Amino acid sequence: TGNPWGYGKQDGPSVWHKNYPVAEGDRQSPIDIVPHQASHDPSLGPIVLNYDKCTSIKIANNGHSVVVEFEDSDDRSVIQGGPLGNPYRLKQFHFHWGGKDCHGSEHTVAGNSYASELHLVHWNAVKYKTFGEAATAPDGLAVLGIFLETGDDHRWLHAITDVLYTVKFKGSVTDFKGFNPKCLLPSSLHYWTYLGSLTTPPLHESVTWIVVKDPIIVSEKQLGKFRMLVFTGEEEDQRIRMENNFRPPQPLKGRKVRSSN
Ligand SMILES: NS(=O)(=O)c1nnc(N(Cc2cn(-c3ccccc3)nn2)Cc2cn([C@@H]3O[C@H](CO)[C@@H](O)[C@H](O)[C@H]3O)nn2)s1
Numbered sequence: 338t339g340n341p342w343g344y345g346k347q348d349g350p351s352v353w354h355k356n357y358p359v360a361e362g363d364r365q366s367p368i369d370i371v372p373h374q375a376s377h378d379p380s381l382g383p384i385v386l387n388y389d390k391c392t393s394i395k396i397a398n399n400g401h402s403v404v405v406e407f408e409d410s411d412d413r414s415v416i417q418g419g420p421l422g423n424p425y426r427l428k429q430f431h432f433h434w435g436g437k438d439c440h441g442s443e444h445t446v447a448g449n450s451y452a453s454e455l456h457l458v459h460w461n462a463v464k465y466k467t468f469g470e471a472a473t474a475p476d477g478l479a480v481l482g483i484f485l486e487t488g489d490d491h492r493w494l495h496a497i498t499d500v501l502y503t504v505k506f507k508g509s510v511t512d513f514k515g516f517n518p519k520c521l522l523p524s525s526l527h528y529w530t531y532l533g534s535l536t537t538p539p540l541h542e543s544v545t546w547i548v549v550k551d552p553i554i555v556s557e558k559q560l561g562k563f564r565m566l567v568f569t570g571e572e573e574d575q576r577i578r579m580e581n582n583f584r585p586p587q588p589l590k591g592r593k594v595r596s597s598n
Pocket residue numbers: 429456458468469470472473480534535536537538539
């Protein structure tokens with residue numbers, strides 16, 4: 338079973354529409370965020386993260402990115418506030434990154450890319466019974482996006498970068514308990530928000546995006562450890578380095594981007 342989709346020439350973002358026609362839909366992600374065109378909305382309250390009882394379970398290489406999965410059978414770790422009408426449950430987080438530092442993020446800001454972007458994926462367990470059901474509903478998911486910029490070492494990101502070697506190959510999984518992703522957030526949670534989609538197939542248009550304005554700073558060395566992962570499985574003879582696993586910005590199609598204060 339070959340990869341149904343990927344980030345290469347033959348199976349990358351430019352051909353995803355062949356198997357996933359919604360790729361050309363009206364609320365696709367990511368987008369280029371133009372700060373001075375975003376409308377400041379004073380009714381947008383702060384984002385509230387209740388991650389203190391969060392339970393990470395495992396870290397895995399799913400052939401597209403490295404993913405940390407959480408126990409989401411109850412409301413122990415939720416995001417709420419901001420544009421959200423109710424709490425959304427944390428399910429997983431993962432990263433997108435480049436091969437060089439000038440690009441790698443999915444959202445861009447006034448045309449500028451960051452080296453990487455962290456996505457914390459949450460689902461509306463108030464209205465939907467399962468993640469899969471929520472993932473196909475227009476208000477089913479909320480993804481918190483955090484930009485990563487290279488500079489000094491990030492002391493808490495080591496917990497992840499120091500174990501990446503254990504999930505080098507597609508399909509590898511390692512226990513990863515007791516990690517609270519709150520340590521990966523910048524001090525200010527000012528954000529932009531807009532209605533969009535998953536940025537990987539099936540590209541469902543079910544995501545309320547909350548993109549935090551301030552990046553976190555990580556070292557080139559830490560980012561380099563993401564690039565030692567491979568898209569391919571251990572049994573495959575090809576070793577294709579995992580990098581540039583980002584979708585480029587998609588047409589805004591008249592959508593409004595709102596800005597918190
Ligand atoms: N770049 S980002 O915008 O943020 C994301 N892009 N994709 C993400 N995930 C992958 C995904 C798959 N599906 C889906 C939904 C319905 C039917 C088929 C596939 N939705 N998102 C997030 C994700 C999904 N999953 C797995 O989805 C399966 C289908 O629901 C479920 O059975 C597994 O239990 C669960 O682990 N994990 N993460 S996020």
